Amino acid sequence: MAADSTGATGAYAAAGVDIAAGERAVDLMKRHVARTRRPEQVTDASGFAGLFRLDTAKYKDPVLATSTDGVGTKVLLAQAMDRHDTIGIDLVGMVVDDLVVSGAEPLFMTDYVACGSVVPERIAEIVGGIAEGCAQAGCALIGGETAEHPGAMEPHEYDLAGAGTGVVEGDAILGPDRVREGDAVIAMASSGPHSNGYSLIRHIVDRSGLDLRSHVPELDGVLGEVLLTPTRVYAKDCVALTAQVEVHAYSHVTGGGLAANLSRSLPDGLDARLDRSTWTPAPVFGYLAEQGDVAREDMEATFNMGVGMVAIVAADDAERALAVLAERGCTAWRLGDVVPGTGRAHLTGDHPDA
Numbered sequence: 001m002a003a004d005s006t007g008a009t010g011a012y013a014a015a016g017v018d019i020a021a022g023e024r025a026v027d028l029m030k031r032h033v034a035r036t037r038r039p040e041q042v043t044d045a046s047g048f049a050g051l052f053r054l055d056t057a058k059y060k061d062p063v064l065a066t067s068t069d070g071v072g073t074k075v076l077l078a079q080a081m082d083r084h085d086t087i088g089i090d091l092v093g094m095v096v097d098d099l100v101v102s103g104a105e106p107l108f109m110t111d112y113v114a115c116g117s118v119v120p121e122r123i124a125e126i127v128g129g130i131a132e133g134c135a136q137a138g139c140a141l142i143g144g145e146t147a148e149h150p151g152a153m154e155p156h157e158y159d160l161a162g163a164g165t166g167v168v169e170g171d172a173i174l175g176p177d178r179v180r181e182g183d184a185v186i187a188m189a190s191s192g193p194h195s196n197g198y199s200l201i202r203h204i205v206d207r208s209g210l211d212l213r214s215h216v217p218e219l220d221g222v223l224g225e226v227l228l229t230p231t232r233v234y235a236k237d238c239v240a241l242t243a244q245v246e247v248h249a250y251s252h253v254t255g256g257g258l259a260a261n262l263s264r265s266l267p268d269g270l271d272a273r274l275d276r277s278t279w280t281p282a283p284v285f286g287y288l289a290e291q292g293d294v295a296r297e298d299m300e301a302t303f304n305m306g307v308g309m310v311a312i313v314a315a316d317d318a319e320r321a322l323a324v325l326a327e328r329g330c331t332a333w334r335l336g337d338v339v340p341g342t343g344r345a346h347l348t349g350d351h352p353d354a
Helices: 011-015 019-034 074-081 087-102 120-137 196-209 223-227 235-243 259-262 283-292 294-301 315-327
Strands: 063-071 105-115 140-148 158-169 184-189 248-250 270-275 307-313 332-340 343-348
Touching: 019 120, 019 315, 063 087, 063 184, 074 087, 087 105, 087 158, 087 248, 105 120, 105 235, 105 283, 120 140, 120 158, 120 235, 120 259, 140 223, 184 315, 196 223, 196 270, 235 248, 235 307, 235 315, 248 259, 259 270, 259 294, 259 307, 259 343, 283 294, 307 315, 307 332, 315 332
Parallel strands: 105 140, 270 343
Antiparallel strands: 063 158, 105 158, 184 307, 184 332, 248 307, 270 332
């Protein structure tokens, strides 16, 4: 983790950059980063790069996969609540769970935190969350950057982004070309909105005059805390599932909702027929729809509605897939089936009453 510390100390401090604070932030985050170490890591004494040795003996035809993402305007909610220890988990989930869609095992991540003013303890909380997400994903956090941007950002403001790399055997890459008619569609439950739709969420909060610090009985919690529930990280579950059953494709349900994201994992000529009656979305989705007077089609085009990851598996492996996920503590159910069509996912029916 490097802090942006170029230039003369006095002049830089006068411009609003605190080099000493950056160095303290690096010291505070080191213990978090150490939790994510994998045996393939190679020490770079200079600290300018993260090094990772690929175990080529493990693969016949290793293919690297990479993904980059941020957490969108959910950071504004974290800042409003002055709660910074979970937003990093969101970042990791957004990155590594895109990687596993290809069948790749996430190997390592790097992060980038830009802020108006380096508050070491706050930066350490953010990076601590990133490290926790990496631990949940089984990948190493091998490097990153903390940059202070006075003038461009207010002192309390920050944003973060990350990039991840994974590896998959060349003949094991998952995707639409493997999907077959009759395949089973398996849903994995989300922990909430994850990191998508927060511009709409903030619009609803502002327009409805909601208090983020108020207790909402129907959500059984403080509104802001419920909305900050971190993204579920599915990487280890997906890697384990791929190893034990015949998985043909995955879909990470992010911005755009369930049907739009799942359609990306379907070939021309096949549809996914999904049944709403197989699950009840978490109360937070109903609350947002009611408070914002948001129609169902708009909710489904914005939020995951309770489904954060989808696996398309061979029909004969559907029950085994559910058993594997249950053993891992991942709530999952049969969402639908693959049928002839035009390469689209379709939702049918209605959700049961909560």
